Amino acid sequence: MSASTHIAVVGLGYVGLPLAMALAEHYPTIGYDLNEKRIRALRQHQDHTQEVTAEQLKNSALELTNNCQDLVRANVYIMTVPTPVDSNHTPDLSPLLTASEAIGGLLKQGDVVIYESTVYPGATEGICADTLEQASGLKLNQDFYLGYSPERINPGDKVNTLQTIVKVVAGSTSETADFINGIYQKIIPAGTHIAPSIEVAEAAKAIENTQRDINIAFMNELSMMFHEMNIDVLDVIAAASTKWNFLPFKPGLVGGHCIGVDPYYLIHQSQQHGYFPQLITTARRLNENMSSYVSERILKLMALHSKHIVKSRILILGVTFKENCPDLRNTRVVEIKDQLERYHARVDICDPWADSTDLKQEYGIELTQNPRADSYDLVILAVAHDCFKEDAYTPQNFSREDGLVFDLKGLLPKNEVNARL
Numbered sequence: 254m255s256a257s258t259h260i261a262v263v264g265l266g267y268v269g270l271p272l273a274m275a276l277a278e279h280y281p282t283i284g285y286d287l288n289e290k291r292i293r294a295l296r297q298h299q300d301h302t303q304e305v306t307a308e309q310l311k312n313s314a315l316e317l318t319n320n321c322q323d324l325v326r327a328n329v330y331i332m333t334v335p336t337p338v339d340s341n342h343t344p345d346l347s348p349l350l351t352a353s354e355a356i357g358g359l360l361k362q363g364d365v366v367i368y369e370s371t372v373y374p375g376a377t378e379g380i381c382a383d384t385l386e387q388a389s390g391l392k393l394n395q396d397f398y399l400g401y402s403p404e405r406i407n408p409g410d411k412v413n414t415l416q417t418i419v420k421v422v423a424g425s426t427s428e429t430a431d432f433i434n435g436i437y438q439k440i441i442p443a444g445t446h447i448a449p450s451i452e453v454a455e456a457a458k459a460i461e462n463t464q465r466d467i468n469i470a471f472m473n474e475l476s477m478m479f480h481e482m483n484i485d486v487l488d489v490i491a492a493a494s495t496k497w498n499f500l501p502f503k504p505g506l507v508g509g510h511c512i513g514v515d516p517y518y519l520i521h522q523s524q525q526h527g528y529f530p531q532l533i534t535t536a537r538r539l540n541e542n543m544s545s546y547v548s549e550r551i552l553k554l555m556a557l558h559s560k561h562i563v564k565s566r567i568l569i570l571g572v573t574f575k576e577n578c579p580d581l582r583n584t585r586v587v588e589i590k591d592q593l594e595r596y597h598a599r600v601d602i603c604d605p606w607a608d609s610t611d612l613k614q615e616y617g618i619e620l621t622q623n624p625r626a627d628s629y630d631l632v633i634l635a636v637a638h639d640c641f642k643e644d645a646y647t648p649q650n651f652s653r654e655d656g657l658v659f660d661l662k663g664l665l666p667k668n669e670v671n672a673r674l
Contacts, residue, residue, distance in 0.1 A: 258436065261285060262329035263352050265295065265303050265317075265508075267580065268369060268404040269333035271415045275333075275440040277315035284315050285324055292319045301608060302408070303579055304592050313488050314627070329365045329436070333404065335510065336370045342517045344373060344498035349619055350384050351512045356578050357388025360397050364387055367400035367433055371462075371515050373522035374455040377401045378425060399425040400433040402449040403458030408509070409578025423454035438627030462515040463533055468502045469512070473543055476504035476674055480550075487663045488671065504637070504674050505661060506547070506585040509541040513583050544588035547674065551593065551633065551659055558657060562596040568629040568651050571636025572604045572612065576662075579606050586635045587616050600630075605640055626671050634670075637662035 262273035265286040284290055286316040294300070295317050298307040314636050316323075326328070327611050334352045348612060349370055356366060366385060368377050382393045391397050402422045407413050420441045424430030430447050436579045437445050448454040461647040476486040486504060516537050523530050555562055574584040590600045601621040602612075609620040630649035640646050648658040649669065658665075660673040667673065 257284075258329055258437075259327045259329060260329045261324040261356075262331045262333060263324070263356060264333040264335075264370075266333065266335070267408045268406045269301065269331075270295070270302065270646065271406065272333065272369070272404075272440075273315050273329065274309060274313050275415060275545040275653065276436075278340070280436075280440045280480055281313055283324055283327060284317050284320065285319065287321075289318055289319045292317050301395060301579065301611075304406075305407070312462055316392065319585060321359070322392060324356070327359075328361065328363065329367065330355065330359075331367045331369060332356070334368045334405040335516075336372055336518070337510070338514055338517045341358055343482045344518050344521050346372065346376065346380065346526070349379065351362060352383050353384040354388045357385040360385065360389040362396055363396045365429060365630060366397065367401060367402055369402055369404040371403060371458050371518060372455055373518040374452045375458065377451050377455060381627045382425075387653070394425050398429040398432075399428055399451065401454045402437060402459075403454060405461075409575060416441060416673050417443050419443050421448055421457055422446070423451045425446040425451060456519075459515050459519040463513045463519055466512050466516050467532060468500060469505065469507055471541045472502045472504040473539055473546075477546065477671050485673070487667075497657065503663065506543050506574075506584045509580065509587045511538070513585075526646060532642050544585045545592065547661065548589055548592040550672065550674075551589075551631065552596070552657060554657060558671070560657065561597050562593070565598045565630040566628060567593060567598050567600045567631045567633065568624050568648075569600060569602045569633045569635050570604070570616075570641055570646065570651075571606050571634065571638055572620075573636055573638075576637040577606065577639055579608055579611075581607060581611055581615055585616060587615075589633070589635070590618070603646075606636070606638055626650050627653055629653060629656055631657045631659065634658070634660045634664055637664045638654075 260276050261283045262269050263285050264363045265284050273282055276282045289361050298310040330564055333354055334348045336349055351365045377399060382399060402420055405418045422434045422435050422437055434445050434447055478560050479486045490501055516533050520530055520533055572584055574580055591628045593600050596615050603621045603624050603626055610616050612620050629651050632652045634648050658670040660670040663673055
């Protein structure tokens with residue numbers, strides 16, 4: 254490990270960009286992304302994730318590049334590339350391993366590679382280390398060193414940010430852990446926590462989002478159960494929340510790159526070791542099926558009010574995976590659109606937060622920028638953007654006089670909607 258630290262952050266998405274910007278205030282830092290369009294936009298002080306401002310980009314010392322060879326000057330590499338699952342919900346580490354192979358070709362004696370991407374326990378010192386060794390011809394803990402510090406970025410959250418969340422760190426040796434801890438302590442006022450091993454840090458990250466997935470699945474099941482009893486689940490949650498130790502999660506669609514993905518990494522590795530988790534798997538299955546459940550509720554609501562689904566005009570307000578955020582990754586709203594269109598409904602989607610180009614490219618959906626007022630048989634409030642409380646975007650503004658409103662998020666007063674999840 255070198256006395257002078259020169260850092261390269263690999264991947265400049267929701268995680269990598271804020272991290273690279275923070276590090277550039279203390280160390281010479283290069284931000285790398287293979288997407289030339291992304292680098293060009295950042296050089297023009299434009300961040301489509303809206304995690305950093307134009308002013309922050311303008312004033313940053315961060316060096317930006319889409320040329321991997323520019324990273325050879327670094328001696329610390331931080332990997333923040335995506336770790337998705339495939340169509341069978343099996344971990345897909347190909348983006349991470351491709352990046353590892355590229356960085357392995359640049360490694361020098363004493364370099365440190367830190368992974369922030371979510372993986373299953375054992376992946377960093379297993380297949381990631383093997384890839385680095387093969388690409389570099391160097392040996393782990395002899396020629397180069399590994400670290401793991403799981404990202405805890407919450408997209409769109411301006412309160413719980415990189416600097417305000419305690420950072421878990423771990424290293425392949427105790428000296429490496431101390432070195433990495435020193436780097437993160439410079440940029441994390443909230444402090445750090447040194448885990449006893451990389452595997453512990455990997456497991457900690459996996460269970461953070463798995464716990465949320467289970468809690469939301471519980472609320473989704475309560476929503477289904479109480480709906481059959483003609484009891485409003487949100488009223489039940491409000492009442493239960495008066496107890497100090499009740500956790501007031503709410504039912505809803507589970508999307509995004511973390512909660513809907515990370516449990517599969519934990520399930521996969523557990524099964525590899527001979528234990529087949531039941532609670533985690535059941536929770537994941539329940540949340541995966543929520544879009545179908547919502548679609549069924551919508552069909553029943555329309556039938557109850559003698560409205561035909563065929564050729565009906567439906568507007569969905571919101572398509573990003575969470576409120577007040579442009580992130581479209583793994584959004585489940587598009588599944589509801591697809592399911593309703595199978596019944597030949599005409600479905601529009603309006604979302605001031607979503608990027609129309611990204612939505613078209615990722616899902617093949619045209620965004621409806623200016624829906625006509627008083628023209629929809631049904632309006633579905635799918636994402637709790639603050640703007641949907643404003644007069645110009647309220648569901649009632651777009652609904653016909655005899656139209657219906659289904660509130661999936663409990664954003665509106667109960668007396669202003671026909672149904673809510």
